[in-house]
Amino acid sequence: MADETSDGVELVGVQVNEDTCIGAGQCEMLEEDTFYVDDDTVIAGVIGTGMLPRDRAQKVVDTCPSRAITIVEPAAEEEQ
Amino acid sequence: MSAPPLSPNVTDDSLYANGIPHERFAEIRDADGLLWHDYHDGGFWVVGRHADVKTVSKDGKVFSSAVGHTNLWDLEADALEARRSLIDTDAPDHTRLRRLVARAFTPKNIRRWEDTVRDITVNLLEAYVEQGEGDFVEAVAAPLPIQVILTMLGVPVEDSGYLVELSNFLVEGTSETQSIPADAFGNTTELRLLPFNSPASHALFEYGERIGELRRKDPQDDLVTSLVQAEAEGGDRLSGSEYRNLFHLLVFAGNETTRTSLSHGAMALADNPDQWQRVLDDPSMIDSATEEVLRWSTPVLHMRRTTTEPVEVGGTHLEAGQKVVMWYASANRDETVFDDPFRFDVGREDNPHFSFGGGGPHLCLGAYLARLEIQVLLEEMAKRNLQLTRLGEPVRAPSNFVHGVLSVDMAVEAKP
Ligand code: HEM
Ligand code: SF4
Numbered sequence: 001m002a003d004e005t006s007d008g009v010e011l012v013g014v015q016v017n018e019d020t021c022i023g024a025g026q027c028e029m030l031e032e033d034t035f036y037v038d039d040d041t042v043i044a045g046v047i048g049t050g051m052l053p054r055d056r057a058q059k060v061v062d063t064c065p066s067r068a069i070t071i072v073e074p075a076a077e078e079e080q
Numbered sequence: 081m082s083a084p085p086l087s088p089n090v091t092d093d094s095l096y097a098n099g100i101p102h103e104r105f106a107e108i109r110d111a112d113g114l115l116w117h118d119y120h121d122g123g124f125w126v127v128g129r130h131a132d133v134k135t136v137s138k139d140g141k142v143f144s145s146a147v148g149h150t151n152l153w154d155l156e157a158d159a160l161e162a163r164r165s166l167i168d169t170d171a172p173d174h175t176r177l178r179r180l181v182a183r184a185f186t187p188k189n190i191r192r193w194e195d196t197v198r199d200i201t202v203n204l205l206e207a208y209v210e211q212g213e214g215d216f217v218e219a220v221a222a223p224l225p226i227q228v229i230l231t232m233l234g235v236p237v238e239d240s241g242y243l244v245e246l247s248n249f250l251v252e253g254t255s256e257t258q259s260i261p262a263d264a265f266g267n268t269t270e271l272r273l274l275p276f277n278s279p280a281s282h283a284l285f286e287y288g289e290r291i292g293e294l295r296r297k298d299p300q301d302d303l304v305t306s307l308v309q310a311e312a313e314g315g316d317r318l319s320g321s322e323y324r325n326l327f328h329l330l331v332f333a334g335n336e337t338t339r340t341s342l343s344h345g346a347m348a349l350a351d352n353p354d355q356w357q358r359v360l361d362d363p364s365m366i367d368s369a370t371e372e373v374l375r376w377s378t379p380v381l382h383m384r385r386t387t388t389e390p391v392e393v394g395g396t397h398l399e400a401g402q403k404v405v406m407w408y409a410s411a412n413r414d415e416t417v418f419d420d421p422f423r424f425d426v427g428r429e430d431n432p433h434f435s436f437g438g439g440g441p442h443l444c445l446g447a448y449l450a451r452l453e454i455q456v457l458l459e460e461m462a463k464r465n466l467q468l469t470r471l472g473e474p475v476r477a478p479s480n481f482v483h484g485v486l487s488v489d490m491a492v493e494a495k496p
Contacts, residue, residue: 020171022178022441025186037186042179065443066175067138 011051013072014060016044021068027060044068084396087115087126090407090480091152097478100381105410113396121153124384124403125396128410130417130434132394136385136406137438143385143404145442146170150384151481152405162273165325167442174441180310180318181326181445184232184303190448193232197456200227205460213471213491216346217339224453225338233330234302235291243287247335249280275328288327303330334446336482337379338453343474343485344377345454348424350468350490355426363462369426370454375433376424379483381409383437408434409483465495
């Protein structure tokens with residue numbers, strides 16, 4: 001079962017591929033509590049809980065110009 | 081395989097004499113699959129629908145920017161190599177080069193330039209209002225972006241006149257005729273090896289080297305310093321040729337494009353006073369008005385990619401090694417995405433325009449800087465209750481690549 005917020009919204013994890021991120025900062029703009037572009041490496045990292053409601057996570061995934069963000073399915077994580 | 085259906089001609093510059101030939105693009109969007117366009121050094125697939133442009137843009141591996149050229153025609157291998165900059169690379173080179181400049185341009189970091197942009201804008205705007213009427217391009221749209229980027233790069237003000245001059249010659253280099261001889265500025269390089277085939281590129285490279293040298297000795301808080309420091313770290317960070325081309329790209333890329341957007345924006349506001357009134361009545365509309373100015377103006381009409389493997393786009397099978405051209409001018413009027421696409425609507429809510437590209441890795445580096453410039457100009461105009469009126473038709477640069485406006489006479493006055 002996926003994580004949920006108190007009002008039942010499904011939460012998923014997100015991760016950034018450090019090799020393909022181009023530091024465009026779209027993720028940081030859309031979800032500033034979850035992404036942060038490091039000023040030295042110019043690579044985005046995940047901060048906070050790293051969890052987002054699925055629709056918002058999907059929006060960042062679609063917006064990232066280098067397709068560097070992926071959704072981590074909580075269920076898949078448990079199986080591993 | 082049977083010959084693919086042919087596209088209406090959209091490459092003759094003369095078709096753009098009175099603006100974008102939108103009827104032709106409507107036909108292209110309407111077709112089943114993609115249409116094929118003949119071209120003198122090899123034809124290309126015409127991508128006109130919003131969804132298909134996105135598919136091509138997003139996949140930099142199958143649709144390469146490094147093969148052939150990102151313009152319609154191929155470059156010879158040595159010319160491509162000599163002229164290669166960020167814009168004509170694929171990952172991993174692209175990723176490395178882009179990160180070297182990306183930091184200053186993230187939506188968050190670009191905000192620190194807001195005061196600079198505002199000072200420059202207010203100066204230009206007040207002088208224009210003082211003047212009362214005249215060419216909007218010369219008075220505001222051209223100087224604004226070049227002054228901003230030169231400040232960010234760290235070019236001293238006393239040199240900015242020279243660089244503005246060079247960049248105007250480059251703009252000219254996007255058309256067939258050049259007003260300066262091949263050996264201008266002491267150039268000895270074959271023109272085909274220079275960006276825009278222009279001797280002004282040679283001069284810009286030289287200037288870039290010179291200011292780079294100064295910043296190596298005496299680092300400042302500016303973009304040139306961060307580039308030469310990356311160069312100094314050596315290894316695979318930034319080569320000398322990459323530095324020159326990147327300096328050149330930064331001076332040029334934001335220049336004519338932003339100028340075009342501001343000029344079309346000003347014309348649209350003059351032609352649609354009801355829309356400008358909406359902004360005056362409710363300044364919170366400036367964000368959506370900025371996006372609409374961008375969609376409306378589409379400064380870059382297309383960019384090209386080359387397939388690296390067979391692939392399907394919009395129901396058509398493409399072979400490896402074929403040219404694919406994304407027409408942002410068409411995607412921005414796609415009726416399946418934009419309600420009433422030929423209406424200039426400053427309150428447009430959903431506005432996923434492709435003026436900065438189709439959302440892939442080459443997404444315009446300067447997108448948030450350009451947005452900031454448009455937004456600040458609208459804010460300062462609204463603050464002063466300015467009304468623009470057209471005094472005539474614009475002089476256009478008939479080009480299949482840039483939606484250029486050379487000049488447009490307007491009157492400007494502060495409404496009571
Ligand atoms: C309204 C203004 C602007 C428009 C419409 C515009 C448009 C574009 C477009 C369509 C591309 C994509 C090229 C492709 O897909 O291959 C691009 C790339 C680029 N733009 Fe802009 N641009 C604007 C302003 C600026 C500014 C102000 C800068 C300032 C630095 C800039 C720098 C660049 C650079 C460096 C690239 C190459 C990015 C890469 O290949 O990773 N642009 N621009
Ligand atoms: S949007 Fe994508 S490319 Fe841009 S910083 Fe975030 S992860 Fe990196």
